[in-house]
Amino acid sequence: DHLAVCAVDLRGEIRARAVRHGTNRGRDPRPVVGELTALVRRVVADADQEGLWPAGLAVAVPGLVARDGHTVVHAPNLDWHDIDLGALLPAGLPLSVDNEANFGALAELWLGDATPRDFLHVSAEIGIGAAVVVDGQLLRGNRGFAGELGHVPVRPDGPRCACGGRGCLEQYAGEEAVLRAAGLEARDDAVGLLAREAGEDHEGVRRALHDAGTALGIALTGAVNLLDPESVVLGGALAGLAPWLLPSLEAELSDRTTGPACPVSVSRLGPEGPLLGAAHSVVRAVLDDPATVAERA
Template sequence: MTAVGRAASRGAEHGPASLQDMRRQNLSVVLAAVAAHSPLSRADVSGRVGLTRAAVSSLVDELIGRGAVTEAAATASGRVGRPGRALTMADDGPAGLGLEIGVTHLGACVADLRGEPRVWRRVERANAGRPAEAVLADLAALADEAQAEAAALGLRVAGRVLAVPGVVPNTPRGLLERAPNLGWHGVRLADHWPDPDTVPEPENEANLGALAEYWNAGNPVETFVHVSAGAGIGAALVIDGRLFRGARGFAGELGHIPVHPDGPRCPCGARGCLEQYAGEAAVLREAGLAQHDGAGTGDPVALLAERAAAGHPPTLAALERAGRALGLALTSAVDLIDPDRLVLGGAYAELAGWLLPAVRAELAERVTVRPWAEEALRPAALGRRGPLLGAALTTVRRIMADPTLLPAA
């Protein structure tokens, strides 16, 4: 685990508030004000956060020392008195490195403290069935390249988080319990990562995609279900603004909800799982495009969108069938969780134009015990970029919540 990850874990174990806790909270408040409203003078910050100018000045000095904030030359503020010096978030300094393992690709992203991605890399790679050691070696090399590019921009990676298409239990952290579409079971990242000092913290890709949507929304809803589709189907539950992982970290396995109990056998061992009707491989098969399933012949999602836009009847029928199955599974989520919104992420976001009518029809027919509006179902704004961006932003959000995670200069 990275230094930021370890410190965040320790912080969660602290007891009653102390002076140190209060300073940590005040640093976070000041940093948030600068992030949201910069450029600001120290006096402006004091007025916004309700702390004395002396207190704000001390906090700003510490944030500058930790590389989170910069202070420009004096500028006139329009008020009586000495000109203020503009505070802004640092263009260089601390950043989060996000990594991603997909069935057909690897990705790396570096985001600065503004939450802006400054480095973005994606390479196509057929990872299904490859040994974890080989995949992680390739990913570590990609991470090194992204970090070097970030360093050239003056960015310093403060934490690393990895989006994975599988189950990451609450304990022990660092374990990938299972990733059926990769063919991995019980993989401990530290056992295979080339450098023990840079092992990333794994998290389920659907969870990170949901968090990225939430963090990037101007006016986010607090309770929603985010469904992410690629080779598999996962879901993330955000309840009252917090990710719900379940008692052991296994929440959100929507792809293995049975929609037809007597249906085909799923790789998980059960029958009639949603993935057998609405997963990428199932849709390609029904569309007559099974040869494009992870075969290194291009982007299968883009191909499906192209065929659907051209009015290809088998593709349209496959997407309608997938939408019906997805709507059936989401009915259970709506009745059980009562979300404000359902968000279709990953491949579903790019195919939403053809999926949404069937999903909405199924929800309208089956959600009968509570109000439900069709506009509450919508595609994710970030599409397939969500999990990787969410991985990078996880470190950024931790720093924003607790700037003391950064080493002092």
């Protein structure tokens, strides 16, 4: 539901930024990437005014990304299949593409407040994604697809999901599902709307968020029992709704996990996590190998 670009300098400060809101679901990827490219060029031009030049481009996408680091294999909420972003984005910059939940988890690892090195990071906007960090490293899985928590079924006979399955977590705790359950229409600032209505004791909204927290807790129980993380971190849109999600989520975890209850924390980065994680991944690559960047300059 939006495109965003930011430039981060070597000190980690955001020096330029551009955002375009609007639905991208079902659109051909070429015009979407064309609009993204225009935002990239605007941010590069703004950064150039401050004497900065781009060292690389990292792109966070809501979908499965191949290990080649540039092909979107499947993005259900965009309806994209096997899209090579490397062929559509401007040439000349080192490019990396990754799942937005992965970049969100890396941002939490690098920029979060006292975040452990072993945690499960859950983020949400339209869809729900997760990333597993073990000893400070992403657990990617054999094909690089680990972390698709949003498509874990919580009710196998539930409604059909965009992924093709039934009763997926996204159908109960995704942004659109919560709005629908609360009787509210979709809009750009859906999280802000839900938070305001819940804060004003809107019974339907609070009930919808309680049920979403329950569904999250059911899905997370399987991951916690399987992986035994040190903690669960709520990021993305979930961070802004934590006061109403956490009670039922934590109750499910407490009732269903085999060991002591896994602590749940809320990311201070919120929806900015994937954007910051992508930008900081470029910065860290520069700091890890400055000689290569100097050669390109």
